[in-house]
Amino acid sequence: EADIYQTPRYLVIGTGKKITLECSQTMGHDKMYWYQQDPGMELHLIHYSYGVNSTEKGDLSSESTVSRIRTEHFPLTLESARPSHTSQYLCASHHLAGEDEQFFGPGTRLTVL
Amino acid sequence: DAKTTQPTSMDCAEGRAANLPCNHSTISGNEYVYWYRQIHSQGPQYIIHGLKNNETNEMASLIITEDRKSSTLILPHATLRDTAVYYCIVRVDPGNTPLVFGKGTRLSVIA
Numbered sequence: 001e002a003d004i005y006q007t008p009r010y011l012v013i014g015t016g017k018k019i020t021l022e023c024s025q026t027m028g029h030d031k032m033y034w035y036q037q038d039p040g041m042e043l044h045l046i047h048y049s050y051g052v053n054s055t056e057k058g059d060l061s062s063e064s065t066v067s068r069i070r071t072e073h074f075p076l077t078l079e080s081a082r083p084s085h086t087s088q089y090l091c092a093s094h095h096l097a098g099e100d101e102q103f104f105g106p107g108t109r110l111t112v113l
Numbered sequence: 114d115a116k117t118t119q120p121t122s123m124d125c126a127e128g129r130a131a132n133l134p135c136n137h138s139t140i141s142g143n144e145y146v147y148w149y150r151q152i153h154s155q156g157p158q159y160i161i162h163g164l165k166n167n168e169t170n171e172m173a174s175l176i177i178t179e180d181r182k183s184s185t186l187i188l189p190h191a192t193l194r195d196t197a198v199y200y201c202i203v204r205v206d207p208g209n210t211p212l213v214f215g216k217g218t219r220l221s222v223i224a
Contacts, residue, residue: 043157059213083199090156093211098188102149102212104156 006105023091032074135201
């Protein structure tokens with residue numbers, strides 16, 4: 001089982017709130033990713049990081065931001081949540097040196113009312 | 114990265130082999146074929162990958178055609194717990210590019 005954690009698992013909040021979704025891994029992986037997935041739809045890469053102080057935007061434009069101050073931690077922040085942000089957010093990681101398997105966390109299911 | 118084409122859905126009887134096809138006709142010589150699956154909106158799970166040789170592990174077998182334009186993932190004895198969406202992904206340089214997911218194949222294993 002992968003040592004990658006996401007909190008909270010479920011979150012229901014009102015419009016306009018600032019939220020941070022947490023993702024941590026204890027495997028010492030350099031690369032971390034955030035994907036967004038609507039129910040029954042495909043995963044879309046929204047952010048990734050190749051190491052501390054490195055962040056890049058993914059294929060899907062997102063109003064969220066990320067930071068990578070520590071190797072093990074890759075939080076995602078929405079400054080002002082809207083109903084259109086309602087989705088599942090999945091965090092993943094793998095080792096920089098070409099490890100084949102990308103490990104995924106259990107996901108955070110966000111509902112913005 | 115090259116794109117892949119997979120059937121939208123498939124059914125398989127429990128205990129039978131599930132054969133999931135994937136077309137990747139524009140694959141480049143240095144692109145690997147990866148398979149992941151996602152069970153009921155959990156995080157995707159790695160299954161297997163290969164470059165040109167057939168591969169087998171405890172979960173599945175991967176058969177890649179000689180011209181590498183298509184592949185088949187085989188679950189030898191499907192169980193109800195194998196019901197999931199299966200993603201075929203081609204990817205250059207496994208260590209340095211993010212996984213890009215398509216729509217995948219929804220496999221339903223039926224008792």
